Amino acid sequence: MDIKQRNQNAIDLTFQNVTVTVQTKQGKKLLLQDVSGICKSSQITAILGSSGAGKTTLLNVLTNRIQNSKKVQVNGKIQANSTEINFRKFSEFGAYVMQDDVLLETMTVRECLQFAANLKVQGDQHEKDKVVQETLKILKLERCQNTLIGGQFVKKGISGGERKRTSIGFELVTNPSVIILDEPTSGLDSFTAYLLISELKRYAINKEKTVVFTIHSPSSDIWQLFDRVMLLIEGQFIYQGKGNQSILNYFSNQGFNCPRLQNPADYLMSIMHQNNKNAQNYPIYFQKYDSLLKPYVEKEIEQGEKFEILSYKFETSFVYQIQQIAKRSLNNVKRNPILFRARIIQAIIMGLIVGLIYFKSEGRSQVVFFKLIVQILIYLSKDGSNHPTSIRDMNDRNGLLFFVCINQLMMSLKPCSVSFPSMRKVFIREDNSKLYSPYAYFFGRLIIEIIPQIISPILYGLIQFYMVGLNDRTVGNVFFYFLCLILNSLLGLSLGYIGGSIFSDVKTAVFMSPLIFVPNALFGGFFKNRKNLASWIRWIEYLFPIKYSFNAIAANEYENTHFIPSPTELLNLEFSKWECVYILLGFIIGLLTISCFCLVCNRKRQQ
Numbered sequence: 001m002d003i004k005q006r007n008q009n010a011i012d013l014t015f016q017n018v019t020v021t022v023q024t025k026q027g028k029k030l031l032l033q034d035v036s037g038i039c040k041s042s043q044i045t046a047i048l049g050s051s052g053a054g055k056t057t058l059l060n061v062l063t064n065r066i067q068n069s070k071k072v073q074v075n076g077k078i079q080a081n082s083t084e085i086n087f088r089k090f091s092e093f094g095a096y097v098m099q100d101d102v103l104l105e106t107m108t109v110r111e112c113l114q115f116a117a118n119l120k121v122q123g124d125q126h127e128k129d130k131v132v133q134e135t136l137k138i139l140k141l142e143r144c145q146n147t148l149i150g151g152q153f154v155k156k157g158i159s160g161g162e163r164k165r166t167s168i169g170f171e172l173v174t175n176p177s178v179i180i181l182d183e184p185t186s187g188l189d190s191f192t193a194y195l196l197i198s199e200l201k202r203y204a205i206n207k208e209k210t211v212v213f214t215i216h217s218p219s220s221d222i223w224q225l226f227d228r229v230m231l232l233i234e235g236q237f238i239y240q241g242k243g244n245q246s247i248l249n250y251f252s253n254q255g256f257n258c259p260r261l262q263n264p265a266d267y268l269m270s271i272m273h274q275n276n277k278n279a280q281n282y283p284i285y286f287q288k289y290d291s292l293l294k295p296y297v298e299k300e301i302e303q304g305e306k307f308e309i310l311s312y313k314f315e316t317s318f319v320y321q322i323q324q325i326a327k328r329s330l331n332n333v334k335r336n337p338i339l340f341r342a343r344i345i346q347a348i349i350m351g352l353i354v355g356l357i358y359f360k361s362e363g364r365s366q367v368v369f370f371k372l373i374v375q376i377l378i379y380l381s382k383d384g385s386n387h388p389t390s391i392r393d394m395n396d397r398n399g400l401l402f403f404v405c406i407n408q409l410m411m412s413l414k415p416c417s418v419s420f421p422s423m424r425k426v427f428i429r430e431d432n433s434k435l436y437s438p439y440a441y442f443f444g445r446l447i448i449e450i451i452p453q454i455i456s457p458i459l460y461g462l463i464q465f466y467m468v469g470l471n472d473r474t475v476g477n478v479f480f481y482f483l484c485l486i487l488n489s490l491l492g493l494s495l496g497y498i499g500g501s502i503f504s505d506v507k508t509a510v511f512m513s514p515l516i517f518v519p520n521a522l523f524g525g526f527f528k529n530r531k532n533l534a535s536w537i538r539w540i541e542y543l544f545p546i547k548y549s550f551n552a553i554a555a556n557e558y559e560n561t562h563f564i565p566s567p568t569e570l571l572n573l574e575f576s577k578w579e580c581v582y583i584l585l586g587f588i589i590g591l592l593t594i595s596c597f598c599l600v601c602n603r604k605r606q607q
């Protein structure tokens with residue numbers, strides 16, 4: 001690498017006159033007050049301050065995660081090598097490791113880094129693997145590389161420190177020029193914390209990276225490592241410049257002497273801590289900073305790196321992204337199969353319950369369940385034996401058909417409505433890191449989640465179809481019945497996706513699902529005959545897809561029936577069974593498209 005290339009990869013991150021104001025019930029609150037500074041390449045910059053001083057807010061501003069809104073106002077200039085940057089630009093060269101480690105618990109440490117590398121590292125698979133191996137080595141994660149991350153559902157997992165390092169590795173693997181970390185040492189013992197910060201320092205020096213982090217109470221060993229320190233009180237700087245002895249000299253000149261045997265960081269935290277005694281000194285700190293350090297910092301900003309930033313923008317193909325997400329989703333199902341198993345068990349139990357309740361009612365086929373497979377194989381056709389024999393039988397049949405429709409819808413609606421919210425944090429984090437397109441995420445997950453929604457209705461149907469004795473006059477009738485079950489299940493999936501992509505948390509999504517389900521059931525054409533609906537409200541029934549499911553399944557059941565009165569006329573079935581299939585397919589595609597757009601529009605910047 002020549003000198004010019006090396007300098008072009010180095011980024012000085014500067015911020016000038018940054019002010020952040022939020023509107024609260026009590027009035028306007030200043031989170032950051034006209035702060036300016038520089039974080040230099042090949043250095044580690046530590047931001048210290050008491051709780052609530054504005055450290056995280058500053059990192060959010062540097063990474064462009066805070067946007068102007070009705071409640072929040074952000075002013076100031078953020079630049080990388082004198083080029084003003086926005087959220088998208090930052091993601092091309094920078095990475096942000098938030099305080100919470102948002103990782104997918106069913107992945108191993110290596111898989112987690114590999115996922116990020118596959119999607120964001122340029123080159124062939126060998127190069128991607130090499131970067132992963134190097135990152136595992138830098139962060140001392142080799143020993144636990146094949147251990148599952150673990151969490152709520154997958155109990156056995158890596159330790160807190162390994163988790164933190166995996167989180168950092170997930171961002172480092174993409175080789176960012178600027179890496180910003182919010183409290184990377186929280187939850188780590190002092191020695192692990194020291195190892196981590198020294199690795200970050202080595203990384204900054206060896207690879208000319210800009211490393212910025214907030215830290216609460218660094219040990220004296222860690223304190224020695226800081227190249228640059230920023231001290232914040234109430235959203236204002238009281239110090240910015242070299243670490244170690246320089247900072248102690250600065251405060252000593254103001255009459256604040258750190259006792260010889262005390263950890264300098266602890267001493268500084270004690271004089272910054274918000275209490276009445278310290279508060280009297282705040283004006284002195286601010287005034288000294290403004291007169292002694294601010295002009296010097298402004299000069300440093302002016303002298304900062306001016307090279308144009310090399311664009312690292314690299315995106316894998318849409319199909320490759322879908323492949324990677326689908327592969328991960330499949331692994332997720334394999335390693336945490338509880339939802340999949342629950343869906344299958346639910347189908348078997350519900351199939352048996354329905355089969356037993358409606359078992360071989362009056363005049364129905366006497367074919368028993370175990371003959372089912374043979375029945376289908378020999379394409380058995382029966383001559384009208386499955387048609388209703390009485391009004392009572394017809395009512396039973398209608399009830400069964402309607403129940404089957406709403407049951408299938410409900411069985412897939414609920415699990416699918418929590419599918420996006422349960423992974424939302426992971427998605428938001430990865431989306432913020434611009435690992436993939438949100439559309440690829442949607443389709444990658446859909447491809448895998450659709451599988452149980454097809455297997456389950458088939459199982460359900462296989463169990464109850466012949467137990468009950470539905471219309472098996474032709475093979476076409478039998479298959480159409482199964483097609484209806486699958487379409488209902490996919491309808492539930494798409495309705496669930498709508499809820500899950502609008503509502504960001506699991507509880508709200510589950511709570512709102514009856515709002516989707518109940519009107520569908522009421523306007524489905526069974527509980528209330530459509531002819532009896534008031535004319536002003538009748539049009540609404542067309543908006544609820546269960547109407548078409550019931551129409552299709554009933555039209556199939558009563559096809560060529562000789563029964564009088566005609567069940568199709570009594571039910572006022574409006575459409576032919578195939579017309580209903582096309583309408584249902586339209587609904588499913590339409591709802592999936594809407595939910596995809598909702599997911600895209602509902603993204604936010606992680607703070």
Ligand SMILES: Nc1ncnc2c1ncn2[C@@H]1O[C@H](COP(=O)(O)OP(=O)(O)OP(=O)(O)O)[C@@H](O)[C@H]1O
Nearest residue numbers: 022024029031049050051052053054055056057058
């Ligand atoms: N959206 C908001 N609305 C109102 N107040 C806010 C908002 N965001 C942050 N604050 C307040 O701004 C102050 C600074 O918050 P910030 O999270 O930056 O502090 P911090 O220094 O990182 O604290 P800690 O070390 O405890 O994480 C806090 O008093 C916080 O309550």
